[in-house]
Amino acid sequence: MGEFRQAKWPEPIIFEVGGKGRRGYSLPRLEEEELCEDIQSYIPEKLRRRKDPDLPELSEVEVVKHFIRLSQMNFGVDNGFYPLGSCTMKYNPKINETLASSDKVRWLHPYQPEETIQGMLEIAYKLSEWLAEITGMDKFSLQPAAGAHGEFAGALIIRAYHKLNGELERRTEIIVPDSAHGTNPASAAMAGFTVITVPTDEDGCINIDALKSVVSSKTAGLMLTNPNTLGIFEKRVCEIAEIIHEAGGLLYYDGANMNAIFGKTRPGDMGFDIVHLNLHKTFSTPHGGGGPGAGPIGVKKHLRDFLPVPLVEYDGEKYYLDYNVPYTIGKISSFHFKFDVIIKAFAYILSMGAEGLERVAELSVLNANYLASKLVKIKGFEIPYGRNTFRKHEFVLSCSKLKSETGVSAKNVAKRILDYGFHAPTMYFPPVVEEALMIEPTETASIEEIDKFAEVIASISKEAYEDPERILRAPYNTSVGLVDEVKASHPRYMCLSWRMYKKKFKMGEKY
Numbered sequence: 001m002g003e004f005r006q007a008k009w010p011e012p013i014i015f016e017v018g019g020k021g022r023r024g025y026s027l028p029r030l031e032e033e034e035l036c037e038d039i040q041s042y043i044p045e046k047l048r049r050r051k052d053p054d055l056p057e058l059s060e061v062e063v064v065k066h067f068i069r070l071s072q073m074n075f076g077v078d079n080g081f082y083p084l085g086s087c088t089m090k091y092n093p094k095i096n097e098t099l100a101s102s103d104k105v106r107w108l109h110p111y112q113p114e115e116t117i118q119g120m121l122e123i124a125y126k127l128s129e130w131l132a133e134i135t136g137m138d139k140f141s142l143q144p145a146a147g148a149h150g151e152f153a154g155a156l157i158i159r160a161y162h163k164l165n166g167e168l169e170r171r172t173e174i175i176v177p178d179s180a181h182g183t184n185p186a187s188a189a190m191a192g193f194t195v196i197t198v199p200t201d202e203d204g205c206i207n208i209d210a211l212k213s214v215v216s217s218k219t220a221g222l223m224l225t226n227p228n229t230l231g232i233f234e235k236r237v238c239e240i241a242e243i244i245h246e247a248g249g250l251l252y253y254d255g256a257n258m259n260a261i262f263g264k265t266r267p268g269d270m271g272f273d274i275v276h277l278n279l280h281k282t283f284s285t286p287h288g289g290g291g292p293g294a295g296p297i298g299v300k301k302h303l304r305d306f307l308p309v310p311l312v313e314y315d316g317e318k319y320y321l322d323y324n325v326p327y328t329i330g331k332i333s334s335f336h337f338k339f340d341v342i343i344k345a346f347a348y349i350l351s352m353g354a355e356g357l358e359r360v361a362e363l364s365v366l367n368a369n370y371l372a373s374k375l376v377k378i379k380g381f382e383i384p385y386g387r388n389t390f391r392k393h394e395f396v397l398s399c400s401k402l403k404s405e406t407g408v409s410a411k412n413v414a415k416r417i418l419d420y421g422f423h424a425p426t427m428y429f430p431p432v433v434e435e436a437l438m439i440e441p442t443e444t445a446s447i448e449e450i451d452k453f454a455e456v457i458a459s460i461s462k463e464a465y466e467d468p469e470r471i472l473r474a475p476y477n478t479s480v481g482l483v484d485e486v487k488a489s490h491p492r493y494m495c496l497s498w499r500m501y502k503k504k505f506k507m508g509e510k511y
């Protein structure tokens with residue numbers, strides 16, 4: 001295996017580069033000094049600057065070098081395998097970025113009159129129709145800005161629904177399996193519900209008896225992702241839906257794993273009433289680092305009138321923003337929705353077509369199972385729960401045997417993986433698996449990449465049994481080595497802005 005080495009520039013922060021008076025642009029010199037004065041006079045006195053802002057001054061060449069160097073010390077989906085389970089870090093077609101950043105999109109303003117944004121509304125309307133078709137729902141609202149935001153909106157809809165029926169006072173509980181993504185119980189709690197956790201069975205699915213025993217007239221709803229975070233499809237999902245519906249509760253579907261079932265089955269057909277999708281995981285918006293995302297939510301007919309506004313509608317002649325939704329939970333984002341993300345999702349679905357999306361599900365499942373079949377054979381690793389069941393798009397590898405036999409933990413393995421030019425998988429999640437590495441190759445990984453990743457894990461296993469000490473100090477080949485985790489997350493040492501930096505280490509002193 002060729003050795004990977006990440007760039008390591010001793011790059012100062014941008015305020016320490018450049019020098020007074022340097023500029024990255026050149027503008028024609030103003031002929032008349034007065035013109036300047038004149039412009040100043042347009043700005044009200046109290047809004048005028050008292051002193052120049054403290055900004056770095058650099059030439060264009062210095063700016064370019066600075067940021068290119070930083071980018072070389074970073075890792076992303078464009079330079080390597082990124083099997084971050086649950087997060088779906090796949091390649092997203094670049095043409096979608098080009099479309100989203102075209103002037104026609106960038107210069108739209110949310111205060112523009114509706115008749116001047118008909119094209120945008122048509123795209124939003126069609127996308128929401130397609131998402132409804134893909135998920136088996138009746139109507140989508142594009143308002144929520146992230147998956148967790150969609151969940152929160154969904155939990156508020158559950159609230160509003162029971163309130164309208166006069167049952168909110170007694171329906172105070174939302175049921176969540178113990179393998180759920182942390183945002184599920186958090187969203188339910190934020191919407192004012194008590195969270196009831198149900199355990200996972202040996203087969204990796206919800207324990208149905210435990211579910212039955214917690215369902216009651218207090219049940220407001222259930223939140224579930226299917227396939228779940230173990231990558232296992234809840235086979236008895238229709239039975240689960242029946243149990244919850246019979247008790248008068250609603251079913252919420254966390255759609256972050258939708259790429260596993262595209263075109264194969266739909267949450268609407270499984271009995272779910274509310275769904276969110278993560279456009280930034282499944283529908284071609286790259287994510288990470290807190291960039292823009294979108295978590296549209298869709299509902300069945302009986303919940304349409306609770307959706308967050310505005311909805312996008314079409315009256316046969318024109319598209320319009322509909323704020324006239326009788327029981328709406330209100331507006332949950334500023335303005336309409338994240339239009340750049342919507343453009344990318346629209347372009348993605350349009351270029352993939354129904355067959356293309358189905359192929360995504362097939363390849364992501366094939367890739368995950370192919371990789372899983374290789375990794376279970378490696379000493380020290382196992383895939384607990386549902387031992388003989390196929391996974392969907394992801395699986396969870398346990399390093400607990402490796403840890404007890406060599407002292408090398410899931411964290412150590414994850415750090416050592418970085419030395420080979422791969423991003424680490426998600427660690428210690430879901431909590432039902434000890435020493436968990438949650439792996440999702442996605443449909444865009446090639447067989448060569450997957451094979452290489454399996455080879456890396458095999459060589460890490462070998463090393464763990466022969467020279468565990470070496471793994472404990474990894475990574476060696478990255479621009480940043482093993483970090484002190486306490487220091488890295490302790491507010492006393494954190495320095496997140498130029499202002500903080502100046503306060504802590506007065507100008508001139510070295511950090």
Ligand SMILES: *Cc1c(COP(=O)(O)O)cnc(C)c1O
Binds near residue numbers: 086147184254256
């Ligand atoms: C990512 C994820 C979420 C939350 O979505 P965000 O967009 O990160 O808020 C919820 N559930 C699952 C299973 C996820 O993977």
